[in-house]
Amino acid sequence: MEWIMGFSAIALLILGLVGQGFEMRKIRLSTYRDDELASANIFMNKRNFKWYGIIGVGILLWYVAERM
Numbered sequence: 001m002e003w004i005m006g007f008s009a010i011a012l013l014i015l016g017l018v019g020q021g022f023e024m025r026k027i028r029l030s031t032y033r034d035d036e037l038a039s040a041n042i043f044m045n046k047r048n049f050k051w052y053g054i055i056g057v058g059i060l061l062w063y064v065a066e067r068m
Helices: 002-031 040-044 046-067
Strands: none
Touching: 002 040, 002 046, 040 046
16 A cells, blocks of 8 residues: 555656646746746746645655655
8 A cells, every 4th residue: 555655646746846847837938038037936826836736745645655
């Protein structure tokens, strides 16, 4: 059972990180021109919070799987 939780935790973590990367790219392209640098406030965009939640669940599940 622990290895199922571990693999699912790793899958959630990877899904969250990759999804958040693509979301950040979409936010940057929709907000800024190509020659502009993005602001540090781009991390606080509300479209990122679902990815933060998935990453957090993955980390917690991984922790629980390691402690069982």
